Amino acid sequence: MLTSRPIVLSLATFICLLVLLVVRDGSFLASTPSNDAPRPKQPSDGYRHDVELVVASMKNEDTSWIQKYLPDCLIFIHASRFAWHNDDPDYDALPTLRNFRISHLQEAGYANLRCVWVIGCPAEIRPVEDEGHTNSGVPSTKGVFRQAWHELMMPEEAPLPEVVGVSCCSQFGVTRETIRSRPVEDYVRFRDWLLRTPLEDSLSGRVLEFSWHIIFGKEAVHCPSAQECYCKTFGICNTTCSESACDGRYTLPPSSTLPDGWPRVGWEHEERNFTGPLG
Ligand SMILES: *[C@@H]1O[C@H](CO)[C@@H](O)[C@H](O)[C@H]1NC(C)=O
Ligand SMILES: *[C@@H]1O[C@H](CO)[C@@H](O)[C@H](O)[C@H]1NC(C)=O
Secondary structure, three states: OOOOOOOOOHHHHHHHOEEEEOOEOOEOOOOOOOOOOOOOOOOOOOOOOOOOEEEEOOOOOOOOHHHHOOOOEEEEOOOOOEOOOOOOOOOEHHHHHHHOOHHHHHHHOEEEOOOOOOOOOOOOEOHHHHOOOEEOOEEOHHHHHHHHHHHHOOOOOOOOOOOEEEOOOOOEEEEHHHHHOOOHHHHHHHHHHHHHOOOOHHHHHHHHHOOHHHHOOOOOEEOOOHHHHHHHHHOOOOOOEOOOOEOOOOOOOOOOOOOOOOOOEOOOOOEOOOOOOOO
16 A cells, blocks of 8 residues: 655646646657756747746746647646656656647547546545544545635535545646636636645645546546546557556556666566666
8 A cells, every 4th residue: 555645736736846738740849948047039029939848846937928828738747757646557657648649638628647546536535424534633635625625616606526536646638728718716716725725735735636627627526437548548448447447557556655766676676677768
């Protein structure tokens, strides 16, 4: 079992680790401007139109251009390439991004980057029943969800769901159209809630982790079968699947910290013969 999940912060995703991948001609190009690196000349309207990847890792990173130039498709993803929650046999985000089907995202409006059900599906939170739940006295996400939902959402527009389920970890694609289907005031309210809530980041982040799919128009329980999800999202259609997992795709690791030397070196210090690109 996972003893300590890393702090999966939607807050970080939203404010600090905002990584926007803009797809142009079906290919990804990376540009991670650092503050002291010389920057290309700004076009006359003050916005860089050539940026395809922005890592807004610092508070002072300028993301104001997003308001003017919101890309067609955005992917929210954590900064580290190898992480226990990446839905890949090597926990590698690279093939996940390479295989990700923009055409599916364009059709679906929102697409989770994780298909396996373990952690999050089919019923992670029952807001009413779970209210006040703690883990040995420490408040849990499901224990605070009901209250948080009332603070985050407009109750008349978004009644409290009976059950919330989505595969974990706040990595997903979303289209501009989906984002714009909400008024900007909603996003301001979410941000202000994050800034003001007395909840620990590990809780407020996870509340959003289990809210993004609802915010972006999906049912509160958004758990497509693993077979359908891998096929539509990643074009992986020929594996044998149960409802919740497909053979050889993802195993919940014994710890949330990958071993030193991963992906070359495994849990027992064995050579894994990783053949993907590195570096
Ligand atoms: C599934 O298809 C891919 C590419 O078409 C191939 O590399 C892989 O071996 C196939 N897997 C199975 C289990 O047939
Ligand atoms: C890696 O390759 C070595 C040498 O060919 C082999 O003995 C070992 O079993 C392989 N390890 C795995 C995990 O496949």
